[in-house]
Amino acid sequence: MNKKELIYEGKAKWLFETDEPNILWVTYKNQATAGNGVKKEEILGKGKLNNQITSLIFDHLEQKGIKSHFIKSLSDTEQLIQKADMFALEVVVRNVAAGSFSKRLGVKEGTELDFPVLEFYLKEDELNDPIINEDHIKVLQLAAEEEIEQIQQQALKINQALIELFKRINIRLVDFKLEFGKTADNKIVLADEISPDTCRLWDLDNNDRLDKDVFRKDLGDIIPLYQEVLDRLMQLDKETMHNV
Ligand code: TMP
16 A cells, blocks of 8 residues: 555644545644644654554444444554545533533533533634534534434444443543544544544543643643553553453
């Protein structure tokens, strides 16, 4: 498989075409951004860690019967993925109050929510990714009703699988953001990444932050924290393989 033209540059990744029309080549960047790109820094090693963490998580989800665009990891910072027509949506699932939820609704950070709360945001940098509801999605023709239902169901299923996975490595899954796309065969699949950039992950013993909030709030170096998440996932992967 050969890497061809660059077709998309996001904040955290480059996407290239390959000689296969439905397969793309992703390279993870070291760039970290917050506040819709207002805060921006190069952080050596971040791309490698997010690629490795995302690859392990997508593999785990596949074993749980959840399809994603992920095909395989190619190198420390590169993956092959299925091409998908992306919904212009960010889907956030929350188990514990934090971040914009706490701020908007005045709920104390750390409050356990009675059930997983699902939110949609319009993926549009110029509008600062506003929160939207299902009527907005339908009227803007971002997704059809059945597609919204499928996305909601998949997001909640992913939440359950991730809560269990992170619990096994002593991490509380506070909230996270997902993106979905439609592949050439018209299937809705999980896309983008699942990493400490896109999740809030708190250590179960002491609530230590193991995610990008540490960068967003200028609380220190994120690399050792992301490395800790990767090490715990790899240790679990090794133990699970031994048990097979
Ligand atoms: P929020 O509390 O800032 O709305 O974030 C909710 C979750 O979504 C949190 O885990 C961080 C993640 N997220 C992203 O991955 N990308 C984004 O652009 C935003 C706003 C949040």
